[in-house]
Amino acid sequence: MERLKGKVAVVTGAGSGIGRSAAELMSRQGARVVVADHDTRGAEETAATIEAAGGTVLPCTVDVTDEGSIADLVAAAVGEFGGLHVLCNHVGGTDPRKDLDLLRMDMDEFDRAVALNVRSTLLGARHAVPHMIRAGGGSVINTASVAALVGDVLQTSYGAVKAAVVSVTKSIAVQYGPQRVRCNAVAPGAVMTPALENNLPADVVEALKKGNALPYLGSPDDIGHTMVFLASDESRYLTGQLLVVDGGMSMQSSAAPGRRAMLPG
Template sequence: MNRLEGKKVVITGAASGIGRAAAQLMAAEGAAVLVADLDPARAEEAAVAIRETGGTALGFGVDVMNEDSLAAMIEKAVAEFGGINVLCNHVGGSNPRKDLDLLRMDLDEWDRVMSLNVRSTVVASRLAIPHMNSGGGGSIVNTASVGGLIGDSLQSAYGSAKAAVIRLTQYIAVQYGANGVRCNAVAPGAIMTPALVDNIPADVIEGMKQANALPYLGEPEDIAHAMVYLASDESRYMTGQTLVVDGGLTSKSPLATGRSSVLS
C-alpha cells in the first residue's frame, strides 16, 4: 500500500472499465485522483465511491477532443491538488460499425479516431508536462492496445491510432526525460470491460479467449495494476516502453493450438 503516496493523478476515461479500476487502485495506493470523463455525473459517482473508501478523488467532466476542456482539466488538478505528477491518457476507441477495412472504412471516422486517441494524448501531455517540469518530474501513462502492434481485418483506424500512441510515447520519453518526466504505454489485449461484455457476442468472446496463451480473458484490474506500476517510482528507470498485458495473445503462434494437441 501507499505506493503512490503524495502523487497527484489525472486519469481520463475514468468513470468505468479500466479507467475506473485504475482510479480506484491509485487512490488506494495513496494518490489524489482527478477522475475525468465525458460524463461528469458518472465521473463524480466514481469519485464518490473512492472517497467513501477513504481515498482522495474529484470527479471532472472533460471532452478530450476539445483543447479548452483539457486545459480546464489540468488547471482543476493543479488548483485542487497543488500540482500534477501523473497523467493517464486513457480515453480511446472507435466505432466498429464504421472503422472497417481500408476500402470500406468511413474516412470521417478515421479523422475522429485519430483525434480521440492521438490528438487528445498530444494535447493533454502538452498541458501537463510544464507542471511536471516545474515539479521535478512525473509519469505519463498512455493506453495503447495490441491493435497497435499487430494487424487485423477490421478497425484500421483504431489500430493505426494506437500504433501512433506507442510511437508518441517514445518521443515524449526522449524529449522530456532530462527533466525527470517519464512516459510509458500499456497495451491491453481483450479485457472483460462492460463495453466488451455488452457489445460483443458470447461466441466472439470465446474466440478471443481461445486466441490467448492463458485460458481466460483479463479483467480491468489486470490493466489497472500495470498502470499503477508505471505511475509509481517502482518503474523509475523505465521510460519510452510499451508494457503488453494481453494474456499471451501477441506471443502465440496461430499453429500453437494444433501442435499442442499433437503433443498431448
C-alpha cells in the same frame, strides 16, 4: 503500502472500465486522484466509490478532443491539489460500425479517431508536462493496444491511431526525460470490460480465450495494476516503453491453439 503517497494523478476515461479501475487502484495506493470523463455521471460514480473507500478525489467532465477542456482539467487538478505528478491518458477507441477495411472504412471516422486517440494524448501531455517538471518529475501513461502491433481484417483506423500513440509516447519520453518526466504506454489485449461483456457473444469470448497463451481474458484491474506500477517510483528507470498486457495474445502463434489440442493428456 501506499506506493503513490504524495502524488496527484489525473485519469481520463475514468468513468468506467479500465480507467475507473486505474483511478480506484491509484487512490488505494495513496494518490489524490482527478477522475475525468465525458460522461459526468460516470466520473461522479467513480469518485463516489473512491470517497467511500476513504480516498481524496475530484470528479471532472472533459472533452479530450478540445484543448480548452483539457487545459481546464489540468488547471482544476493543480488548483485543487497543488501540483501534478501522474497523467493517465486513457480515452480512445473507434466506432466498429464505421472502422472497417481499407476500401470500406469511413474517412470521417478516421479523422475522429485521430482526434480522440492521438490528438488527445498529445494535448493531455502538453498541458500536464510543465506541471510535472515543476514538481521535479512525473509519469505520463498512455493507452495503446495490441492492435498497434498486428494487422486485422477490420478496425484499420484503430490500429493506425494506436500505433501513433506508441510513437508519441517515445517522443515525449526522449524530449522530457532530462527533466525526469517519464512516458510509457500500455497495450491491453482482450479485457473483460462492461462494454466487451455486454456486446460480445459467448462464442466470440471463447474464441478470444483460445487466442491467449493464458486460459483466461484480462480484467480491468489487470491493466489498472500495470498503470499503478508505471505511476509509481518502482518504474523510475522505465521510460519510452510499450508494456503489452494481453495474456500472450500478440506473441502466440496462430497455430498454437490447434496444436495444443493435439497434445496427449
